[in-house]
Amino acid sequence: MGDAPQLPGLRGHAFAARTSYRQPARLVTREGGEDLWVDIQNDERAVLGSAHLSELKIDAPLGSLPRKLTFPDGTVFETTDHAAIEALTGQTRGSILHHYEGFNRRLFGVVALCLAAAWVLWRYGLDIMASAAIAVTPPAVIEQIDVGSLQTIDFAMAEPSRLTDDQKTEVEKIYHRLVSSLPDDVQQEHSFDLLFRNVPGMGPNAFALPGGTMVMTDAFVEDFPDADVIAGVLGHEIGHVVEQHGLKRIYRSLSMYVLIAFLAGDVGPILEDVVLEGNVLLSLSFSRAQETQADEFGLRLSNAAGFDPAGLKRFFKDLDGRFGGSEPPQWKSTHPSSAERVDAIEEYINGL
Incomplete structure (x- = not known):
């Protein structure tokens, strides 16, 4: 010294x-x-x-x-x-x-670099993490997700179907015709089960669980008996299963918390609420993209199975007529608007 x-x-x-x-x-x-x-x-x-x-x-x-x-x-x-x-x-x-x-010009570069890295991780890293998680998830776990979800639905909101056997048989024929049009490896990779439920207050609807279980409401079969419409909607739900949209949403949501914890550590209860709401908003655009992807899958599948793909367009036109004025803004919705979907389907059909 x-x-x-x-x-x-x-x-x-x-x-x-x-x-x-x-x-x-x-x-x-x-x-x-x-x-x-x-x-x-x-x-x-x-x-x-x-x-x-x-x-x-x-x-x-x-x-x-x-x-x-x-x-x-x-x-x-x-x-x-x-x-x-x-x-x-x-x-x-x-x-x-x-x-x-210390505060200097380098700090702006460091902040910009951190923001760019966070965006890249959010844009690409979440999907990679979700895909990796799906790849190592045992089929038994996915099956259990369906079982638990269906039990919750039956307990909280659904009742046994009131459709006649003939109504169920007609829909099942359409469904099996669609599944048979899938490639053999896809049919072997996924299990496809169609169930019917009476769900008061839900209206005409159909949804798919991550493991391949699909539920169609009585109101849908009663309001839309057209085979082409049923084929278009079921093809859409089959698309969700084949593309593993349900699992991707689950794991992507979990990956968001892992990413935030990695970047920021323990965020605390207040910031945790902000992160939760922000994650919901960020996931909406991801969900809308999945819906568009499932629409296109359903159109291809129904066309391949010999149905008129315009049936899906007629379904969304009907929904737009019923609920178009009450649909939430796009940035707050998990689905594209019915009018947008009609336009996209029409464009796709014209390209066939």
């Missing part, structure tokens, strides 16, 4: 040993043999504390907070001149980190 520069007078404040009185002071260095000698002087040049530089306890830099130098007898000198302290001691523990934490 003998090569350390001498300070003619570094301004700051001092606390005499065992007192809380803060007074203006300066730090003065002088030769002290192999080690530099350091004095604290008040404005009257009275020495408040002295020691070799090597005997001082020097706090690590922290933001713009004053640096503290504690003498062996307890006298404390503090100053905001970080550069002078670093010139005196050289780089100490935390000084390099403090340098890079």
Whole structure:
């Protein structure tokens, strides 16, 4: 330390040993043999504390907070001149980190880089994580998801179907014709089961569970007996199963929390609520993209099975006539609007 520069007078404040009185002071260095000698002087040049530089306890830099130098007898000198302290001691523990934490033009680049990395992870990393999770999920677990979900639906909202056997048989024929039009490897990879339920208040609807179980409401069969319409909607739901949309939504949602925890650690209860709501909003566009993908899959499948793909268009036209004025804005919806879907289906049919 003998090569350390001498300070003619570094301004700051001092606390005499065992007192809380803060007074203006300066730090003065002088030769002290192999080690530099350091004095604290008040404005009257009275020495408040002295020691070799090597005997001082020097706090690590922290933001713009004053640096503290504690003498062996307890006298404390503090100053905001970080550069002078670093010139005196050289780089100490935390000084390099403090340098890079300082506000400068590099900070904008670092922030931009972090935001870009977060966007790339969100845009591509979540899908990769979800696909990897699906690949290692045992079929028995996926089957159990269907069983548990169906039990919940039956307990909370569904009743046994009131359709006649003839009505069920007609729909099942359409369904098996669609499934038979799938490639053999797809048929072997997934299990396809069609169930009927009376769900008061849901109206004409059909939905697919992640493992391949599909449920069609009585109201749908009664309101839309047209085979082409049924084929289009069932083809859409088969598309959800084949493309594993349900599992992707589940794992993508879980992956979002893993990603946030990786980037931000423990976010706390308040930020956790913000993250939850933000994750819901971000997942809406992902869900709309899946619906569009399932529409296209259903159109291809119903066409391949010999049905008129315009049946799906007629279904959405009917929905638009019934509920078009009450549909939520797109950014708040899990599905594209019925009018948009009609236009997209018409464009697809024209391209066949």
